[in-house]
Amino acid sequence: RDSQQAETECLSRWKKWRRTSSKSLKKALSEVKGLSSHLVLWQHDIRSIEGKFGTGIQSYFSFLRFLVLLNFIIFILMFSFVTLPTIISKNGLFNSTAASTSPKNIENVCTIYKPNGNKGLVYFYTYLKDLLSGTGFLEVTILFYGYYSTDALWINIMRYNFPLAYLLATFAYLALSFLWIIKRSVEGFKHNLVHDADPFQSYCNKVFAGWDFCITDPNAARLKHRSLQYELQTDLQEEKLKQKIAERRMGEKLRIYSLRIFINIIVIAILSGCFYSIYRVTVFSQENSNVSIRNYARTDLTNLLVQYLPSMVITLANFIGPLIFAFLIRFEDYTPAFEIKLTLLRCVFVRLASIGVLMFSLWSQISGCGSDKCKPCGYNYKSYPCWESDVGQEMYKLMIFDFIVILAVALFADFPRKLLVTHCSCKLVQWFGHKEFEISDNVLEIIYGQTICWIGTFFSPLLPAIATIKYFIIFYVKKIVLIHTRKPAARPIRASSSNFFFLVVLLIGLLLAFIPLGFSIARIPSSKACGPFRNFNTSWEVIPDTVLEFPTGLQQFLFGIASEAFAVPFFVI
């Protein structure tokens, strides 16, 4: 420091001024940063969770915050381009009118659609039932696709091409989600790359640079000690295991590989069993709960149960699957890190594929042309006069049920467990112990909910709003559950790799959502009785039709872009 002081005296006045101004600028910048962190949603809550429970759990909560924001933006998008014009035109504000031309060249029978809007005197519980299953009075509101039956709007003298706007808004929210997730994962990927860059130095890195000098809270310090100890021990164990594997003899190897193949076959069998049961249950539910036909012979409660049967089966599969996988993987004799990854991969597969199976079974019902039921309209018009609303209702039910299950588990499983463990001291209960906060299970839960939201928004434009509220409430519920009942996990997870992993799985969910949406938009004929695409064969046809209306020069330009010679290099870049 003495040398520094001597140096300062020698500097000219200009350099002195530069130095002091740069110092004050740095100070001002850091103060602005501190202020702006107050504006970020839940910043204080997440920081306190990080301090008490570690960065692994904190990454779960910031992931939840990211989803709340994403859903909110998607909702604003859909609302401003789809719902708002409809509301404006239906109420005649701003001198607007709406035109809904009836479809030409289509037989009349396809356009019959009488949703039961609960006319007359009804019991109160009918409203509750309708709220839970999206039928009845909800079916004819802006919640579902069926309400948006306008073809064109005029606001003053401007013409608003409503079907085009609906389709483009759908593409926009998918593209927005895609880009935002990629942007976030790039940051995590860079971090990951740096972390794994030097496998030759992992021990030195952990020992010499392991301690975080920012920790001021003794609880956090204890957590850090434990995580360091655990990391060092796991690394040493893995090294020993790798040596053991390298020394395996041929006979051992054969035995282990055949055991693994056998267990994989069991896993595939279990998965197919789950998927088949989801398929059968969905078909059963659709056939037996047809609400368009009022069937008073069945009581409303059983009707509700039948409607919720697919959701219940999916939730059951999502619950049992991971337990079975965790049990089976012990026999496969992998290194611990690989075990965790493989189990996680299998759980992800169960969750996302069950949604796919549900969609597939819905379609087989909608396009199920058993005995010539589809001839006039291209889809099963008798049972599904407005099939998009029906799909929207299924997604709505899935989302509501998911929400109810999360709340119910928190209320009825976690709190009583904590009460039991703290007050009852019998051996069995103590062995059960406090529940740990399983990060991966919770993350998969919310990714599952988000995939449903992405698929469902096309069929039910207000679904993102419901999702936003749902995740908002879940944040507080999980936070309370965490603070009151959990003890910190004995296996601390490193935050940066978890973040990247969550985003990758979310991306897989989004790409999976593309498939059903693409199929519905481009392949299945849109319903002729409701919705903005009544005059088109499929929903996708809006775009070619609009393009044909453009001036020829623009048309040729667009065809040129769409042609393969241009599109492939464009996407590569």
Added chain:
Amino acid sequence: AYKRFSELLPKEERENACSARVPKSQILTLPELRANPFQDRICHVFSTSDTGDDSMSFEDFLDMLSVFSDSATSDIKSHYAFRIFDFDNDGTLDRKDLEQLVNCLTGQGEESRLSSAEMEQLIQNILEESDIDKDGTINLAEFQHVVSRSPDFARSGVSRG
């Protein structure tokens, strides 16, 4: 920084803060050092006390803060880190130093220590990775080389405020 230093002194001595020395027990009440497992070593390294009681004057305090701030270069940080990790003050990190270092990291208490077999394996691995001249100890140059390639070191050695 001056305010924080003077807060550590008992009331009577506050006017003379520039020349007073704060005893070690007071330094350890600082929030950054409270939870730090290396608190004793840090005090010892930065203290210029002749009596060996590890008390710190205001200049020592400033030294310590400047090394831990983000404007210190990684050379300075690694130099001081080496001195902090060198428990027996002999200028090199030998097996005993490494063993004490690991025990500090995993925490106090019997159940948080590694077993002796694990410790052996770990020290073996560390020496394999960093000991270039294979003399069984890590000197300053080897330490700085290892630390410069470590991505975590720059972030973890910084404390705010």
